[in-house]
Amino acid sequence: MRTILDFEKPIAELDANIEALKRITAEQGIDKSEQIAALERDRERLLREIFRNLTPWDRTLLARHPQRPYALDYIRVIFDDFIELHGDRQFGDDGAIIGGMAWLNEKPVMVIGQQKGRDLKERQRRNFGMAKPEGYRKALRLMHLAQKFGRPVITFVDTPAADPGVESESRGISEAIARNLREMIMLKVPIVSIVIGEGGSGGALGIAVADRVLMLEYAIYSVIPPEGCAAILWRDPKRAPEAAEALKLTAHDAQRFGVVDEVIEEPLGGAHRDPLAAAQTVKEALLRHLPPLQKLSVGKLRESRYERYRNLGMWHIATE
Amino acid sequence: MQRGWFVRRSRTEGLAIDEMNDAWVKCNGCQQILFARDFERNLKVCPRCGHHHRLSARERIELLADPATFVERDAEVVSADPLGFPEYADKLSKGRANSGLPEAMVSGTCTLSGIPIVLAVADFAFMGGSMGSAVGEKVARAMEYALEQRLPIVICSCSGGARMQEGLLSLMQMAKTCAAAAKLHEIGIPYISVLTDPTMAGVLASYASVGDVVIAEPGALIGFAGQRVAQQAQVVKPPPNFQTAEFQLEHGMVDIVVPRKELKHTLQRILRFFTGG
Ligand SMILES: [Zn+2]
Numbered sequence: 001m002r003t004i005l006d007f008e009k010p011i012a013e014l015d016a017n018i019e020a021l022k023r024i025t026a027e028q029g030i031d032k033s034e035q036i037a038a039l040e041r042d043r044e045r046l047l048r049e050i051f052r053n054l055t056p057w058d059r060t061l062l063a064r065h066p067q068r069p070y071a072l073d074y075i076r077v078i079f080d081d082f083i084e085l086h087g088d089r090q091f092g093d094d095g096a097i098i099g100g101m102a103w104l105n106e107k108p109v110m111v112i113g114q115q116k117g118r119d120l121k122e123r124q125r126r127n128f129g130m131a132k133p134e135g136y137r138k139a140l141r142l143m144h145l146a147q148k149f150g151r152p153v154i155t156f157v158d159t160p161a162a163d164p165g166v167e168s169e170s171r172g173i174s175e176a177i178a179r180n181l182r183e184m185i186m187l188k189v190p191i192v193s194i195v196i197g198e199g200g201s202g203g204a205l206g207i208a209v210a211d212r213v214l215m216l217e218y219a220i221y222s223v224i225p226p227e228g229c230a231a232i233l234w235r236d237p238k239r240a241p242e243a244a245e246a247l248k249l250t251a252h253d254a255q256r257f258g259v260v261d262e263v264i265e266e267p268l269g270g271a272h273r274d275p276l277a278a279a280q281t282v283k284e285a286l287l288r289h290l291p292p293l294q295k296l297s298v299g300k301l302r303e304s305r306y307e308r309y310r311n312l313g314m315w316h317i318a319t320e
Numbered sequence: 321m322q323r324g325w326f327v328r329r330s331r332t333e334g335l336a337i338d339e340m341n342d343a344w345v346k347c348n349g350c351q352q353i354l355f356a357r358d359f360e361r362n363l364k365v366c367p368r369c370g371h372h373h374r375l376s377a378r379e380r381i382e383l384l385a386d387p388a389t390f391v392e393r394d395a396e397v398v399s400a401d402p403l404g405f406p407e408y409a410d411k412l413s414k415g416r417a418n419s420g421l422p423e424a425m426v427s428g429t430c431t432l433s434g435i436p437i438v439l440a441v442a443d444f445a446f447m448g449g450s451m452g453s454a455v456g457e458k459v460a461r462a463m464e465y466a467l468e469q470r471l472p473i474v475i476c477s478c479s480g481g482a483r484m485q486e487g488l489l490s491l492m493q494m495a496k497t498c499a500a501a502a503k504l505h506e507i508g509i510p511y512i513s514v515l516t517d518p519t520m521a522g523v524l525a526s527y528a529s530v531g532d533v534v535i536a537e538p539g540a541l542i543g544f545a546g547q548r549v550a551q552q553a554q555v556v557k558p559p560p561n562f563q564t565a566e567f568q569l570e571h572g573m574v575d576i577v578v579p580r581k582e583l584k585h586t587l588q589r590i591l592r593f594f595t596g597g
Contacts (some may be wrong), residue, residue: 016511104548109399139487162544166556167542167556169544169545169571172377172543173572174528174529175529175573177526178494178498178525178527178530181498181499181530186502186505201491202491202522205491205492205494221488222487222491223482223490223491224482224484229484232484233407246405247403247487248403249487249488253487257402257489259488259492283421306503309496310496311494312489313453314400314489315399315453315457316399317397317398318395
C-alpha cells in the first residue's frame with residue numbers, strides 16, 4: 001500500500017491524472033501528449049513550491065516515509081556486488097543492521113547499514129530498523145575485518161532508535177553503542193557515513209562516527225524523536241511539529257553545527273519519487289569523498305577524525 | 321524520576337526552624353523517618369533499609385578526595401544556548417540555583433588515599449545531570465588532562481542522559497567523550513567509571529560504559545531507555561530489578577556493586593592495582 005503524506009496529496013492527484021492520460025494514449029491510441037506535458041509542468045511547479053516550504057516536521061515525515069529507499073535499495077544500485085555477512089559471533093544475527101563486502105567501481109569496501117522493513121513481515125524481522133546489541137557488535141566485527149585488510153567502511157544510517165527492550169538491556173545495548181563510538185574513533189581505515197533517513201539518537205551514532213558524514217536533504221538527525229521531546233516539554237506528544245522545529249533536526253542544521261560535511265540533494269519531491277537518481281547522487285558523493293581519505297596516512301586519518309569530534313559542541317567560557 | 325532524593329520536612333513549621341526541621345529526614349526507600357545526624361553520618365545511606373540517596377557533586381568529592389586536596393579545573397566551561405531552545409535559559413538558571421554549581425559536572429584533581437587522580441563528578445540537581453556541550457567538554461578535558469599528566473581518572477556519573485535542549489550537539493558529546501576515552505584506552509591510562517543513581521541513556525551509552533573498571537552503587541537506576549519507553553517496548557516482561565545496578569551486574573555490564581561506605585577503599589585498592597603502589 002502506498003502512503004501519501006498530506007502535503008503530497010495535490011501532487012498525487014496530478015500523478016494520477018497523468019497516469020490516466022498515458023493509459024488512454026496507450027490503450028486507445030489517442031494522442032494526449034500536449035495535455036500530459038502541461039500537467040507535468042504543473043506538477044513540477046507544484047513540487048518546487050511545496051518542497052521549498054517544507055517545515056522540520058514535514059521533513060521528519062519524509063525521512064520516515066514508508067516508500068523512502070532503505071539501505072539495501074541504495075546498496076543494490078551503488079555497488080557492483082554485495083556479499084552480505086551475518087552475525088556477531090557472540091549471540092546472533094540482527095536483521096536491523098546489515099553488512100558485508102561490496103565493490104564501489106570495482107574497489108572493495110565494507111558496507112554496513114541500518115535496514116527498516118518494507119512490509120509488515122519484514123518490518124518485524126528487522127525490528128523496524130531498531131538494532132539490538134548484536135547488531136552493533138556485528139557492525140564492529142565487520143569494521144575490524146575491514147581494518148585488518150585495509151578496506152574503507154561505508155555506513156548507511158536509518159533508524160528511529162536503538163532497540164529499548166528488556167532483551168537489549170540484558171545484553172548491554174549501552175555498552176555495545178559506547179564501544180562502537182570508542183572503536184570507530186580509532187579505526188585505521190577511512191569511514192564515510194551517510195544519513196539516508198532517520199538519524200535516531202545514540203542508535204544512529206553507534207554506526208555513524210566517521211571521517212565524513214553526509215546527509216540526504218530530507219533526512220533528519222536528532223538527539224530525541226520530536227514526539228518524545230514534546231511529551232517531556234509540554235506533556236503532549238501531539239506538539240511534535242513544534243518540537244521538530246525546536247530540535248533543529250534538519251540536514252542543513254546538522255551541517256551548520258559541523259556534524260555533517262555535505263548535504264546531498266534529493267530528486268525533486270524526495271528520494272522516494274526517484275530512488276535510482278537518489279542512489280546515483282549518493283554514489284557520486286561517495287566517489288568524491290572516499291579517494292582523498294584513502295590517500296591519508298593512518299596517523300593523519302585518525303588524528304583528523306579525533307579532532308573532528310573533539311571540536312563538536314558550543315559552550316561559553318564564563319568570565320568572572 | 322525524583323527517586324533517591326530525600327525529603328526534608330517543611331521549613332515553615334515550629335520555632336527552632338533550623339534545628340527542628342533539619343533534625344529529621346524521610347527515607348525514600350522505606351519511608352521511615354530518620355535522624356538527620358545519623359543519616360548524614362551514614363553518608364546518606366538509610367541505616368534501616370540501606371537505600372542509597374543521591375549525593376551532590378560536592379558531597380561525593382568530599383567522600384572520595386582526601387581533605388583539602390581537590391583543585392577544581394575548567395570551572396569556567398558553562399552551557400550556552402546554541403539552539404535558542406524553548407525555556408532552556410530558564411532551566412539553566414534554575415539548575416545553577418538548585419545545585420549551587422555553574423554546570424552539571426565538577427572536575428579537577430585530588431588525591432584519593434594519597435594517590436593522585438583526576439576526578440569528575442556529575443550533579444543531578446543541575447538539570448538532571450544531563451550532558452550538553454559544556455559537560456561533554458569538561459569530561460573530554462578531564463580525560464585529556466589525565467592523559468597529559470599520566471594520572472588515573474575516576475568519573476562518577478549521575479545523569480538522565482544527553483541534554484535534549486542542545487539537540488544534535490548533545491548527541492555528539494557521546495562521540496566526543498568516547499573519543500577522549502579512546503586515547504586513554506590506547507595509551508593505557510586507568511579509567512574507573514562509577515555509576516550512581518541514575519546513569520541513563522546517552523551517558524550510559526557513551527563514556528560511562530567504557531571504563532577499564534565499571535563500579536555501581538547499590539540500587540542505582542542504570543539503563544538505556546527511560547522507564548516509560550522501555551515499558552512500552554516490552555514484549556518480554558521486565559524483571560523486578562530491571563535497570564538497577566544489580567540487574568546490570570547480573571548481566572555482566574558492571575564489574576562490582578559497591579556500598580557507599582566502601583567506595584573510597586575499593587577505589588584505592590583498584591587504583592593500586594593499576595598504579596603499582
Ligand atoms: Zn530506608
